[in-house]
Amino acid sequence: MADSRETLTINAFVAGYPIKHSRSPIIHSYWLKKFGIDGAYRAVEISPEDFPDFIAQLKQGKADMPVGGNVTIPHKEVAYRLADRPDALAEELGAANTIWVEEGRVHATNTDGYGFVANLDERHPGWDKIDRAVVLGAGGASRAVIQSLRDRGIGEIHVLNRTVERARELADRFGSRVFSHPQAALHEIMGGAGLFVNTTSLGMDGTEAPELDFSPLAADAVVTDIVYVPLKTPILKMAEQQGMATVDGLGMLLHQARPGFKRWFGEMPEVDETLRSLIIEDMEKHG
Ligand code: ATR
Numbered sequence: 001m002a003d004s005r006e007t008l009t010i011n012a013f014v015a016g017y018p019i020k021h022s023r024s025p026i027i028h029s030y031w032l033k034k035f036g037i038d039g040a041y042r043a044v045e046i047s048p049e050d051f052p053d054f055i056a057q058l059k060q061g062k063a064d065m066p067v068g069g070n071v072t073i074p075h076k077e078v079a080y081r082l083a084d085r086p087d088a089l090a091e092e093l094g095a096a097n098t099i100w101v102e103e104g105r106v107h108a109t110n111t112d113g114y115g116f117v118a119n120l121d122e123r124h125p126g127w128d129k130i131d132r133a134v135v136l137g138a139g140g141a142s143r144a145v146i147q148s149l150r151d152r153g154i155g156e157i158h159v160l161n162r163t164v165e166r167a168r169e170l171a172d173r174f175g176s177r178v179f180s181h182p183q184a185a186l187h188e189i190m191g192g193a194g195l196f197v198n199t200t201s202l203g204m205d206g207t208e209a210p211e212l213d214f215s216p217l218a219a220d221a222v223v224t225d226i227v228y229v230p231l232k233t234p235i236l237k238m239a240e241q242q243g244m245a246t247v248d249g250l251g252m253l254l255h256q257a258r259p260g261f262k263r264w265f266g267e268m269p270e271v272d273e274t275l276r277s278l279i280i281e282d283m284e285k286h287g
Contacts, residue, residue, distance in 0.1 A: 010039040012264040013069035015054065019045045021286065023279050024070055027257045030278060031269040039265050041069075051075050055082045059104050067264045068100030068107075070257070076110075076140070083108035092173070093143050098260040112141070113148030115256025120195075120224065122255070122271065123247040127222050130194025131155040134217075136186070137199035138166035141226055145197055146174050158189045162200075190216040196239070198225040203234030214242050225249050229283055250279060 014024040020043070028041035046054050058065060071079040076095040080086050083096060084105040090096040096108035120127045133154050135145055138161035149157050157174075160181045161167035167180035181189050190196065196217060203209025204227060212235065214223060223239035228249035236246045254271040262268045 008038055010037065010265055011064070011066040012039065012041045012260070013044045013066050014041070014072060015044050015046045015051070015069060015075060016072035017045055017047050017074060019043045019072070022072065023253065023282060024072075024257060026278055026282060027254060027275065028261060028265075030275050031261055031267075032265065034269070035265070035267050037265050037267070046075070048074055048078070051078055052082060055079070055106060058099075058101050059084075059106060061101050061104055065101075068098070068260070069264070070097055070260055071099060072097065080108055080110075082106065089113065089147065092147060095140065095143070097256065098263065100260075100263050109259070110144060111256040111259045112144035112252070113151070114259060115252040115254070116145050116226065117148045117152055118255035118258070118271075119249070119251030120222070120247055122251055124222050124245060127195060127247075128152050128154065130218070130221075132193040133157050133195040133197065134186075134190055134193045135159045135197045135199060136183070136202075137161060138163070138170050138180075139199060142199040143170060143173075145199055145226065146170055146178055149195075149197075150174055150177055154195075158193070160186055160189060187213065187216060190214070192216070192218055194218045194221045196221060196223045196244075198223075198227070198233070198235045201227065209234035209238070212238055214239050214244050217244065220245070222247055226252055228253055229287070231280065231283070250276060254279070 014022050022043045025043050032039045080090050080096040085107040087109045090108045090110045093110050096110050098111050099106055099108045133149050157178045159167040159170050160183045162183045164182040171178045171180040223244045224247040225233045225236050226249045227233050231248045239246050
């Protein structure tokens with residue numbers, strides 16, 4: 001009897017390299033317990049060398065194999081490339097963070113952008129009644145942010161980056177409402193914007209964050225950071241001290257997990273304060 005019960009357990013994973021700091025197992029285990037679902041979500045460390053084999057095994061779809069999972073650094077681009085059915089979001093980003101298997105085919109999407117806007121919707125409803133957003137940084141994480149702002153219908157999205165070529169690349173990729181600038185133009189470009197998003201690690205690598213003056217932003221603008229460790233990043237601290245409304249990045253992590261959970265386990269979970277506290281507790285323990 002024990003065996004037949006075991007085959008009913010729905011398995012999912014988060015695959016990364018390294019993976020031990022992933023907080024995704026805490027999130028999904030919390031929801032599994034809440035819904036009383038017979039499921040398991042585990043972190044698996046897979047090296048880049050072994051990742052293609054891992055995907056090939058998934059496609060075999062054996063009863064005890066996971067139904068899907070999350071992929072994180074450094075596998076997001078390869079997961080997209082190896083997927084049989086990437087959706088339009090993953091296609092445009094060239095990266096996937098959520099995969100699932102259907103009839104031997106690997107499907108892939110990217111829920112980072114969903115997580116980003118859902119966090120703002122939750123923490124600062126009405127944030128999107130703006131004409132202009134400013135995104136600092138043009139790395140991998142910035143792409144999903146830009147895509148989600150564009151898809152939400154924000155009129156102008158201005159991307160600034162230390163290396164302006166990378167910002168230009170993103171403006172080309174994401175269409176006519178996305179504009180690129182060197183980081184030096186920040187003060188001017190912030191003028192009248194209703195949202196400021198930091199996607200860089202400025203001030204996080206032991207160096208001092210440059211002093212940013214948020215006064216050109218609209219008076220009711222929101223400043224947010226996609227980094228969530230620490231919860232109050234140097235940029236959020238600065239914005240708060242200048243009287244700006246701020247939203248921390250933890251909710252992006254929590255909300256990006258929801259569509260995957262629905263896909264693998266069948267229920268759309270909610271982000272609540274208990275879940276937030278569980279992650280904050282873990283951050284306090286492990287940094
Ligand atoms: P991620 O995928 O997390 O976005 P990434 O691709 O390494 O990581 O991008 C990091 C971003 O932070 C980039 O926009 C980077 O600017 P460059 O493209 O010029 O490298 C930005 N960044 C990191 N450290 C920075 C610093 N000290 N000053 C300004 N920008 C910085």
